[in-house]
Amino acid sequence: MIFINVDEKKISCEEGRTLLDVCLENGIYIPNLCHVKGMQTPPASCRMCMVAIDGEKKPAMACTTRVRENMTVMTDTPEIRHLQRTALRLLLSVHDIDCKNCSANKHCELQNLSRFLKVGLKAAPYATLLKETAIDRTHPCLDYYPNRCLLCGKCIHVCRQKNGQSVFTFARRGFKTVISTFGFDNPDVFCGECLACVEICPVGALVVRKDAVNSNQKEEDT
């Protein structure tokens, strides 16, 4: 057991765990979008979980920082909040903000974050940039909404955990990156049964199609 100091609160924890896990367990909320508890190699891609660590010049990511004896951490400095707000605004600038018609309304991580960080649910000051495809229907029973997706990668992670490999993958590059079923064809994975991806998605980017047939049934049909 070691002690760390977060926002002037002394916390005892096991050495070597991630700062994000420790803080969340101790009731200190740090915004985070791409981390799944217990992840071995966190992607550190959402860049939300920034904290200021004493003695370090630059903000650190809580999900990739391991706790060390006596480390002093601030989660609420103006710089940190400013960077987090910027990240959130950037995500909102590529988001189709239409909460009324979204399946995730009222349990959406973007809504929670905007409340927590006191950022209006709008793209400003940035221009809104949406992708052309509103809904990708290539998956047999799930609809994918590129303009809702945060590209956190959690769906890929849970799918791989459950099925050994993931139905979804990142496709394309840079600003055009999306999640896709891109070339997936493994008859042993009966997609559409576990719905772990739909459950873990922090927004409403993966939705079960109304008249869905899962790939299992589909195979029997043909």
Place this chain on the structure above:
Amino acid sequence: MRVKNPKAVFQEIHDAAAGRRASVEKQAVPTVHLGMATCGIAAGALETKKAFEEAILERGIAAVVHPVGCNGHCYAEPVVVIDHPDSGFSPILYPNVSPGKAKMLVKLFLEEGDPRFEHILGATVENEMIPWVMEFSRFSKETRIVTRLCGQIDPESIDEYILKDGYASLARALEMEPADIRQEIKASGLRGRGGAGFPTGEKWELAAQADGGDKILICNADEGDPGAYMDRTILESNPHQVIEGMAICARAVGAEKGIVYVRAEYPLAVDIVGKAICQARETGLLGDCILGSALHFDIEVFQGSGAFVCGEETALIQSIEGARGMPVYRPPFPVESGLYGLPTVINNVKTLTTVPPIIEKGAEWFRGIGTPGSPGTTVFSVVGEVVHPGLVEISMGVTLRTLIFDICGGIPNQKKFKAVQIGGPSGGCLPEEFLDTPIDFDSLNEAGAMMGSGGMVVMDEDSCVVDVSRYFLDFTQNESCGKCTFCRIGTRHLLDILSRITKGEGSREDLSCLKDLSRAVSEGSLCGLGRTAPNPVMTSLKYFEDEYLAHVDHKKCPGTTCRDLTAFYIDLETCARGCDVCVGCCPVDAIFTTRTRKKGIDQQLCVKCGECKVVCPPEYDAVRRISPAEGVPVVERLDKE
């Protein structure tokens, strides 16, 4: 196998190579050394080679054409050095040798012994008749360690490298303890030439200490910066020095497997390195029991698909493993857990190429070159508005002024210097005040630029820093891997704002947004690409804020570059009556004749291609470009018939 003395084994190899060369060289005929790297070929070296060979055959002269790599003098490509001992002249360097010139040289010089003084750039050795190239600062102010043999030997012949004492450092290293090699490299102060300047000896030490199975050495030749091509040139001109450096590193850290990661867009480099590896293997300089020692080390070539981000070491590893080329959070660093989880040393081509000379001449010698904080030399590719662009190897600490004005001949056409962008898309844009900054890792960082990969773009008064920033942001936002929020979305907004400003649609709020977002992207991004992507914007905003303001407040582009903010017109004072060279060249027929039989441009039709400015004869030089576009004088048409 019995372990033999590496130096003795090397001596045998050396003697065998000398024997083979002697039989080639004993004919003592004139030799035409022709630069045949990608840059030379692009300038027409293949045609020149053919012309030489045909003319030699036709005239029945005894002479040979000897393909060599690139000597870095891009402005003079195709470059030829003719060594014609019987003529009484020292070897002579001829620039810009077209097929016609080649035929002429065969007839007049090779056959008749007249070197045609008007075509000569200089002699490559000191002599009494022809100025020695070392009398020109483009040659004399260079210090060549990495590129010392580039353009002098045939890259496809291992014998030529061996006869220039190549692989002697490997033989020496094989008699040293690995720890002593690492100590020598540490003492030399060598810092990684891949951009960040991490001490190479320290990296090797970490790798040597790391436990966890076989170790891997990767030579990073991804080289994705626009405008940078020194790694390609080295691989194409002298691949064996890279291989030798890798083998010495393998001995120092205990690696058995090496990989050269080259982008597939460098087909000639891939080909030449592949051949060089085979030759080294056949000669016993790679593979099992190298030079009879206990070292087992072999190299393979991996062709990357040419993403800029794959030059970043963690993304490079992902890409070799077959995954998406996306950077991964560090630590663990590759030296602890890299390719397939094995300890992996990743070094740049230039870093590894510097190793053999250090082993040969010692750390002390190396520290004597460059600055205390950055010993040695650095290779820059200087492009843009300079008289002698090309590859230049200078010792660290040389100032920007010396590099741009003395070595590269300054700015052409009597224009004024405006700025220099150093370090490619991750670097910064520095104004005149910084011309006396010494070129080394720390001074450049301090100025807000960075060494980066060694790309340098020189801009004169007619270029626009906003447009240059836009160009680099366009590159980085295209090359972002898309993984993390700030880089994926932030660089796109930065690009959009810059594009707006160059179109005259920017506002003061856009400028503060640029500043704020640039800082956020550089602080928040995961890897070096995103962290450095805003550098061109941040530095140009800092040093050229007035230019941004001119775009925003007055819709004026001070460098008269931004298309939407400029207009072309014809100065009636200097336009020649009755000349109509420009009329035919205009793609949209925007040029008309005025009542005085001079020319005018119809602003409604003009697409601002600038063709008329190019073709207007220099004695009139009547086409002007003006900004803001509203300032363009009104010229009336001749009444329509």
